[in-house]
Amino acid sequence: SQQGEEDPQALSIQEGENATMNCSYKTSINNLQWYRQNSGRGLVHLILIRSNEREKHSGRLRVTLDTSKKSSSLLITASRAADTASYFCATDSGAGSYQLTFGKGTKLSVIP
Amino acid sequence: GAGVSQSPRYKVAKRGQDVALRCDPISGHVSLFWYQQALGQGPEFLTYFQNEAQLDKSGLPSDRFFAERPEGSVSTLKIQRTQQEDSAVYLCASSHVRGTGNEQYFGPGTRLTVT
Numbered sequence: 390s391q392q393g394e395e396d397p398q399a400l401s402i403q404e405g406e407n408a409t410m411n412c413s414y415k416t417s418i419n420n421l422q423w424y425r426q427n428s429g430r431g432l433v434h435l436i437l438i439r440s441n442e443r444e445k446h447s448g449r450l451r452v453t454l455d456t457s458k459k460s461s462s463l464l465i466t467a468s469r470a471a472d473t474a475s476y477f478c479a480t481d482s483g484a485g486s487y488q489l490t491f492g493k494g495t496k497l498s499v500i501p
Numbered sequence: 502g503a504g505v506s507q508s509p510r511y512k513v514a515k516r517g518q519d520v521a522l523r524c525d526p527i528s529g530h531v532s533l534f535w536y537q538q539a540l541g542q543g544p545e546f547l548t549y550f551q552n553e554a555q556l557d558k559s560g561l562p563s564d565r566f567f568a569e570r571p572e573g574s575v576s577t578l579k580i581q582r583t584q585q586e587d588s589a590v591y592l593c594a595s596s597h598v599r600g601t602g603n604e605q606y607f608g609p610g611t612r613l614t615v616t
Binding site: 432477479486487493494 | 505534536541542543544545546549556557559560592594600601602603604605606607608609610
């Protein structure tokens with residue numbers, strides 16, 4: 390079963406615009422990660438935010454985490470055509486679990 | 502350096518056949534994970550190895566699925582008597598730390614089609 394739910398399921402924007410994707414989850418977590426998957430390829434890790442962090446930046450990426458609402462957002466600024474991909478959030482519930490639980494993903498299309 | 506590699510990249514099996522999927526993790530990585538990804542869905546956890554020990558196999562969908570990592574490096578996921586519902590992409594990931602507290606490096610996946 391999948392814990393995370395990304396929103397929206399699909400997003401289409403013009404190059405240069407910002408893209409915001411949201412993720413909600415159900416149980417308490419140790420950390421939350423965002424991954425990108427280009428069509429037909431493996432996943433690439435983007436950023437990890439721990440449960441005691443509220444915001445994290447990496448290049449054009451900004452991730453926020455609100456544990457009280459069990460939600461996270463990924464912002465990509467100044468999008469490029471190369472950002473076209475599916476984006477997944479994944480949660481780690483800790484407590485001796487080894488499962489990384491992924492959502493269904495947001496499919497982002499950046500139009501040149 | 503080399504990333505995670507998986508072979509074969511594509512596999513077509515007739516229903517009832519056995520298949521074996523191979524994963525070569527990044528050298529020295531302690532943790533190895535297998536995931537199943539259906540079309541249009543996110544990856545779903547299958548099993549986890551810490552070195553050669555299989556510490557979590559709670560995600561394996563049935564006893565037809567079996568995974569091993571005998572020497573703590575290469576891993577094989579075996580599916581016996583394949584069914585059509587086994588058609589999916591099987592992803593392998595490795596990490597240099599124990600557990601899930603750090604980024605995982607994914608291979609390109611093996612796309613299994615059962616006819």
